[in-house]
Structure formats: structure tokens, C-alpha cells
Amino acid sequence: MSARAIKGALLTLGFWLMVIVLVVYAVFPFYYAVITSFKPSSELFEVGYWIDHLDFSNYTAVLTQGSFLASIRNSIIVAVSVVAIALLLGLTASYALGRVRFRGRTRVMMLVLGVSMFPQVAVLSGLFEVIRTLNLYNSPGGLILSYTIFTLPFTVWVLTTFMRQLPDELEEAAIMDGASPWITLTKVFMPLMWPAMATTGLLAFIAAWNEFLFALTFTLTDSERTVPVAIALISGGSQYELPWGPIMAASVIVTVPLVILVLIFQRRIVSGLTAGAVKG
């Protein structure tokens, strides 16, 4: 074997080693959570990287707890509503910001971006007052409102950027065909914006699904909680016991839908994130 071939083999080896390190680093915590969730509580603190038999007791424990199912339902309602509202408002806003020439358009865009820079804690108390005033405290509505506020800037920004890349002549062709702005948006632009909508929609969904601070602050009773808070509040028999098994089972239950969603949309996400980088 020549020196060149050895060098090539070593480079390939090094490359795959790096890949393995990366994958282990990224996946190991989740993998360990999955393993833990399938262990009976008696084996919980035996360190092992493999399991020989599946034990569903943690899952039954979590799922038979009535309020956890309610939490899942709340999470779904909140996340789906946030995505729907953010996409609807984002699409219409991006049409205005990306297609209609008006004075101060750039300033509006900057403002939109600026709003999204605020840390959540900074607006927490103000938002709390708003939600109390609107009578949305301890209901999914309050969470939908507050998540939408934080999701919308990103959605608007991405969709506007995407919308601007669609050729002007496409819109003008629709105008010549007698289409109103609403028809143009829904029948001509929307079908072309699926990648961007899938991307922003999915990111909005994940953000709403995982959010903790607002969910903790704006809800009071178990029946109104969303999943992240519900998991955090799973408690054991005494105040000195942390029920790791059920917590891990609950985590797996709420993570799997996200993983499935990402896998379904992954090609769209990639094309959405890179759209416009190269002229198609």
C-alpha cells in the first residue's frame, strides 16, 4: 500500500470517528432517557447502556395519571393553535411587507426583528397583566397569546424574506388574470411557500411544545398545564424522592411526536432554510 493510500484511509477513518463523536454527543442523553424509561424503578440506579427486557410500568404509571393526558391535550391545542395563527398572520403580514411598497416598510421589519430580541423574563410581568386583563389566566388561550407574540416575529421575518424572492412578474400575471390580493396570496404564493411554511411552522410548534416559563407562570391548575410543566411537577411518594422512571417515560412520550414531525418535514426544512441561497 502506498503512502498516499494510507493517508487516504486514515483521513476516512478520522472523518468517521468525528461523526461518531458528534452523534454520540447529540444522541446519548436522549438514548439514556429512553433506556431509563424502560427500566423498573428497582433497577433505576444500576448504570447500564443496554436493556435486556422492556418494562412498561413507568409508561402505565404516567398515562394512568389523568392530568398527564390532559396536559398532552393542552400542549397539542396550544401548539397547533400557535402554528395556525402564526402562519396565517405571518403569511398576510409577509405579503404586505414583502410585496406592497409603502413608506416605513424597512422600519417595520426592524421593529419586528427587535421585538423578538427581548428575553422572556423581561416581558413576563407585563404579559401577566395583559393576560389577567383579557381574562385568559389559567387557560390555553393565555399561552397561545403569549407564544404567538414570541413566534410571530421570526415567522414574519422568514416568510417575508421568502416572499420577496418570488418574482414580481408572478404577482403581476395574477393581477392580469383578475386575482385579488387574497386570491394571489392563497392560490399563487401559498403553494410556492410550503417549504418556508413547513420550516417556520415546525419551529413554532417545537417552541410552543417545549416552552416552560410562561406555561408555569400563566397556569395554575393541573388540568390546564402543558407537558413541560407537568413533567417538571411529577412528584414521587415523598418530597425526598424524584421519580426518574415516570419522568423519563413522560419525556419520551412528548419527544417522539417532535422527532416524527422533524423526520417528515426534514427535506422541506432544509430547502426552506437554504431557499434563495442559490438562485433556482
Next chain:
Amino acid sequence: MASVQLDHVSKRFGSTHVINGVSLSIEDGEFVVFVGPSGCGKSTLLRLIAGLESITDGDLMIGDQRVNNLTPQERGVGMVFQSYALYPHMSVYDNMAFGLKLEKAGKETVAERINETARILQLEPLLERKPKALSGGQRQRVAMGRAMAREPGILLFDEPLSNLDASLRVQMRNEIARLHGRLGSTMIYVTHDQVEAMTLADKIVVLRAGHIEQVGSPRTLYERPASKFVAGFIGSPAMNFMAATLVDATDTGCRVNVPGLGDIDLPFQARDVARGASLSLGIRPEHLQPGDPEGDNRFDVVNVEYLGNECCIYLDNATDTFLTSRVEAATPITRGDTVSLHLDPQHVHLFDSDERALARTGADRQ
């Protein structure tokens, strides 16, 4: 009735005047071509007629209705865009049917119209395809079909052939001409290609910096250009221009001196021009015939282009006058030869210092 009437139409974008008081009348069924250099406002003028831009000043009439404030659809115009702008996610059929469906035309009417349009444009086998599965020429035809489907009285084209390669361009040019004969609708066509303009137009409108330089039939523009700009813009290779000095002017004509060619008598009315004024003499390459060198009339052949059906000869003389002559393909002239040049006074154009064409005298008068 789909006649179009522009009355002192102007367009400003902010403080830039793009169209300055254009008045023009287009008859029903006429094929009118807007030509001019890039940036002169051709597209803007077309878009004003289409209704895609608002008119700053002046009146636009279609038939006998003032349409300044009507939508494109209400004006009854269809447009073919330079980039075609087909809806990428719709089939050819849906692309063409989009406007009709928005009009709430019945399903059968839509199908009937689309099938008829597809037949005229030979798109029948392609109706189910998406635009990305079509060739350039096919996309072009779909774009025309979409503009035609609602049967507008006026069809607008903005440089529709500029994205096609040369041979396809000639073919589509012919198809558009045939289509015009067949549909009989008014067509307004923007191009910067003067061959397209000459071959398609009933009437050419030459635009320059937002105003009309001249309107006329292709023949008028070619044979009787009203200004040096039009003379230089129409025709390929372009008209030759030579500096000339007015020597004498009478009722029947004038005499000018051209360096290298000497004094020439021409049938132009130049009595209003001061003696000794500098003029510009224009002559088309085909009217500039080379002969054996004689006296001062000596031009060096710097290049000969053989084009198969003819030759273009590029000439230069001691006073740095560069000229082009067009001769038969069998010419014995080669690079490095020296020739004299002869111009036929009947085919000479004379422009004053404002670049306006001088009027002809006698029988040659327009």
C-alpha cells in the same frame, strides 16, 4: 372595439420622469411595436396600458372609455411577460384557466375556451404538464395562451422572445405574426430588437428617454427617419453618418461638402439653414457602393465580413471616417484594398445640428 388612445400620458416614479407626455393612437386590430434603447420607458408605457402602473398624468382611452382607474381585467387586456411568469405549481391547463375560473365562468365554457386556445397554439398534448417540464418555446406558447384565454381585445407583450435562442426566436416571431392574423386582436409589443420590430409591426413607435421619437410603418421609419436617432436605431448594420458642411441651398436642393467625398448635390430643402453650418449626412450601408479609387475619394478596407448572401465591408479614410458598405457576396474586394465610395443622392439623409431630418424637395417630399 379595442382601439387605444393615449393623450399626453406621463408617469413619474417619485421625482424621476419616466414617461413624458406621450400621445399615441392605436387602431383596433393593429400590431404596434414599441422599440427603443434599454431604459427608455418601453416597459413602463406598456404597463401603464396594462394597468400594472398608475398613470400620473394624461388620459388613457380604450374604445371610447377612459380607463385610467380600471383594473387590468376591466380593461380587457392580456399580457405576456418576459419571464413568462407561469404559475409553477399549476398544469398548463390550470395556468390558462386561472383567469377564466376567477371570472366564475362555467366549467364547460372554461374547458371549451382552453381547448380552443390549446388547439390554436398546438398545446393540446401538453395540457396536463407542469411548466418545468416544458421547453422554452412551449412555455412561451403557454404564456400566450394564458393571456389569450379570456379573449381580451388587447394583447400586450413585453420582450416575449428575449429568453429564447436565435432559431426559436425566428420561429416564435412567425407564430406571433400568424396569431395576430388569426385573432385579429390589437397587439402591443415591446422589444429592443429592431428586426422583431420591423418584421412584426404595422406601426412602430420609437421611444427615447420617455418620449416618442417617431411613429410610422416599418417602411417609413427605414426610408424616411425623422431624426438621426431613429435613422441610427433602425437598420442593421446601422446607418453611416458623415460630417457635412452646407455650401449652398436653392429651391430645388442643396449642395454639401463632405470631407473625402467632395461637393455633393442633394434634394433637400436647406434654405433655412445658414451657409457653412455643419450637418450630418446619413447613408445606409447598402446605398454606399465601392468603386476604383479616384482622387481624394480613397477609403481603406479594414475588414470584410462574408455573410453568405452578402458581404459587409468596413472602411476607413485619412480623416478617420469609419463607414460600412454592404455588397454582393461575390465581391472581389478584400482586406487591405483601397476603394472609392459612391452614394446615390436619392438615398441620402440629411440631419441638421438638432439631429432633425431636413425635408426633401420636389417629388421626394414626404
